[in-house]
Amino acid sequence: xxxxxxxxxxxxxxxxxxxxxxxxxxxxxxxxxxxxxxxxxxxxxxxxxxxxxxxxxxxxxxxxxxxxxxxxxxxxxxxxxxxxxxxxxxxxxxxxxxxxxxxxxxxxxxxxxxxxxxxxxxxxxxxxxxxxxxxxxxxxxxxxxxxxxxxxxxxxxxxxxxxxxxxxxxxxxxxxxxxxxxxxxxxxxxxxxxxxxxxxxxxxxxxxxxxxxxxxxxxxxxxxxxxxxxxxxxxxxxxxxxxxxxxxxxxxxxxxxxxxxxxxxxxxxxxxxxxxxxxxxxxxxxxxxxxxxxxxxxxxxxxxxxxxxxxxxxxxxxxxxxxxxxxxxxxxxxxxxxxxxxxxxxxxxx
Amino acid sequence: xxxxxxxxxxxxxxxxxxxxxxxxxxxxxxxxxxxxxxxxxxxxxxxxxxxxxxxxxxxxxxxxxxxxxxxxxxxxxxxxxxxxxxxxxxxxxxxxxxxxxxxxxxxxxxxxxxxxxxxxxxxxxxxxxxxxxxxxxxxxxxxxxxxxxxxxxxxxxxxxxxxxxxxxxxxxxxxxxxxxxxxxxxxxxxxxxxxxxxxxxxxxxxxxxxxxxxxxxxxxxxxxxxxxxxxxxxxxxxxxxxxxxxxxxxxxxxxxxxxxxxxxxxxxxxxxxxxxxxxxxxxxxxxxxxxxxxxxxxxxxxxxxxxxxxxxxxxxxxxxxxxxxxxxxxxxxxxxxxxxxxxxxxxxxx
Numbered sequence: 001x002x003x004x005x006x007x008x009x010x011x012x013x014x015x016x017x018x019x020x021x022x023x024x025x026x027x028x029x030x031x032x033x034x035x036x037x038x039x040x041x042x043x044x045x046x047x048x049x050x051x052x053x054x055x056x057x058x059x060x061x062x063x064x065x066x067x068x069x070x071x072x073x074x075x076x077x078x079x080x081x082x083x084x085x086x087x088x089x090x091x092x093x094x095x096x097x098x099x100x101x102x103x104x105x106x107x108x109x110x111x112x113x114x115x116x117x118x119x120x121x122x123x124x125x126x127x128x129x130x131x132x133x134x135x136x137x138x139x140x141x142x143x144x145x146x147x148x149x150x151x152x153x154x155x156x157x158x159x160x161x162x163x164x165x166x167x168x169x170x171x172x173x174x175x176x177x178x179x180x181x182x183x184x185x186x187x188x189x190x191x192x193x194x195x196x197x198x199x200x201x202x203x204x205x206x207x208x209x210x211x212x213x214x215x216x217x218x219x220x221x222x223x224x225x226x227x228x229x230x231x232x233x234x235x236x237x238x239x240x241x242x243x244x245x246x247x248x249x250x251x252x253x254x255x256x257x258x259x260x261x262x263x264x265x266x267x268x269x270x271x272x273x274x275x276x277x278x279x280x281x282x283x284x285x286x287x288x289x290x291x292x293x294x295x296x297x298x299x300x301x302x303x304x305x306x307x308x309x310x311x312x313x314x315x316x317x318x319x320x321x322x323x324x325x326x327x328x329x330x331x332x333x334x335x336x337x338x339x340x341x342x343x344x345x346x347x348x349x350x
Numbered sequence: 351x352x353x354x355x356x357x358x359x360x361x362x363x364x365x366x367x368x369x370x371x372x373x374x375x376x377x378x379x380x381x382x383x384x385x386x387x388x389x390x391x392x393x394x395x396x397x398x399x400x401x402x403x404x405x406x407x408x409x410x411x412x413x414x415x416x417x418x419x420x421x422x423x424x425x426x427x428x429x430x431x432x433x434x435x436x437x438x439x440x441x442x443x444x445x446x447x448x449x450x451x452x453x454x455x456x457x458x459x460x461x462x463x464x465x466x467x468x469x470x471x472x473x474x475x476x477x478x479x480x481x482x483x484x485x486x487x488x489x490x491x492x493x494x495x496x497x498x499x500x501x502x503x504x505x506x507x508x509x510x511x512x513x514x515x516x517x518x519x520x521x522x523x524x525x526x527x528x529x530x531x532x533x534x535x536x537x538x539x540x541x542x543x544x545x546x547x548x549x550x551x552x553x554x555x556x557x558x559x560x561x562x563x564x565x566x567x568x569x570x571x572x573x574x575x576x577x578x579x580x581x582x583x584x585x586x587x588x589x590x591x592x593x594x595x596x597x598x599x600x601x602x603x604x605x606x607x608x609x610x611x612x613x614x615x616x617x618x619x620x621x622x623x624x625x626x627x628x629x630x631x632x633x634x635x636x637x638x639x640x641x642x643x644x645x646x647x648x649x650x651x652x653x654x655x656x657x658x659x660x661x662x663x664x665x666x667x668x669x670x671x672x673x674x675x676x677x678x679x680x681x682x683x684x685x686x687x688x689x690x691x692x693x694x695x696x697x698x699x700x
Contacts, residue, residue: 001457038698122426129684133394138523152451154639161644163467163576163646165561165574167517167563167565169509169534180567180610180612182566182567182568182612183567183569183611183612184517184519184565184569184572184610184611184650185565185609185610186609186634186648187533187611187635188604189603189604189609189636189637190636190637190639191637191638191639191646191647191648192629192639201620207641209639209641209646210681211515211574211646211648213478213517213574214571215517215534215565215566215567216532216565216566216567216568217530217533217534218532219532219533219534220534224515224561224563224574226513231687253536253539254539259535260530260534260536261533261534261537262530262532262533263533264415283538284536286536286538286539287539287540287541287561288539288541289540289541289542289558289559291557294511294559296541296559296561297541298536298541298561298563300534332672342664347479
């Protein structure tokens, strides 16, 4: 057996970067050689305590040292050493960072906050794993888009049209000063919102419309999903198709009392998930409704962590380590414990 | 000219009751002979200061007196004296109160929190004014249902189907202990939510589906509306049809900066509306979207006051004072200043 251990780096250590780094540490196939940080904060100390090496801009070395963190080297050096870089910088910064990756000729995974043009392919595992095989630059789409695409690409039959109303969380838990506080805000002034365009960067052939409002919560997004689809599809078929990747999990509020985003996160906390992360789309089964050729349901999406499995999957494709998407799903799910929430849900019925 | 001045009473002086009482005081056609209160609180003092007479249960007379409010008499006496009673009691209490109205043979208007069976007709002005003419017991449907029905019944062409996602406020401003605080809650565990059933109590012929979630705000509900309708309807036609009653007002976020429920209420406050009430559906024009035979948009509904105009309208029907719904709309709109928000909006463009 050949041991695969590809050297990867994470550039940016915020909401997404720290989660990708932790996920990499859980895989056997990739070796995290370090993460970059651009300014000192407590997360640098926590990273060092975990054994993660920190790389910083040359002019910041003193700042980190004076705070008790000895950088391993410069960011330029980190990029040079890595075979694949996860760009987890704030939105639009990835485009600028790309010059560095180009200079060193490295593979790079970008996040959904970047424009699609940054990459050769916009990506979501269940939709287009194979089109990322061997690619040097791939963009993993954002949280709401990932939530939508997992549904659409799990189906055996393409819907004729889709409408998703997104009820977005206002901020992540740590973003204390973002609002709204007591208002419902138009996320996009138009229908469709930008999410529909983002879906189309991955699958162009299904007409998807999205409407999005922002509400004063920090925990998860909620999506009211409507599929216009072949009338022969029954709800049981749908549940079976959606469930087969383990990336979509079904929760019945009647039997579990789980009827809010808060209660979903409580389950993740009780399950021992790091940072209460929920990698799975959580579909409320009792909302599943079929009328003629129209199927609707409500699902919740954990904005901070939903894209992490796809970020791991994509490395297998880009580096040409695996051509079979189902084996990749198995590997990533197993590394991250993605089956766990599903198993727990099946046990918490009243 | 015959002077009409029908004696009306308001039974229950909470969120809806106090607003109906104030609205009655603004009409020339109805005389408010008093309101009932079942336990003392500061609103009794405010009512007396406005010249509104208070009626209380016999056993509560002392309680009110000791708080400095001299009741005018008992609730039974109030009902006896009135020709028409607005039942504005907490949900499901109206059914019990009906015995009193039956005993005295009085007309009664019930609110949407009561089961439809309490009344002969479930009512929304733009849909079925004439079916309330001469009726003794009519139920004015609830806030979200009123918001939906105003749209559907303003249209010249019936949609083939309708889907509304409701993003509900968690509580009214004074309901300090209602949640959720930082969660998105399934309002109904099922699609359709109860709102679809309530719409059908007024108009049965259009298939309406509703999905509803609750979010941590106090100000207004928001509805994402989808109409499947004759392809020939253009957005301009739709705006014209919806606007003709003045009960639906269009706001363009691009030109007014009004893109949240909070900013809508700020406009109502600046406009001098009592309690910042917004009697109108507020449709965000920039969200209007037509794709083939499907039209969607986002609107906001002020849960505390949206039903007040319909409560006034219905009295003209029940007491057979007016058969022409357009003249009724004119009267009520004029009494409540319903045109004002529309006029202001047209002036606040950048």
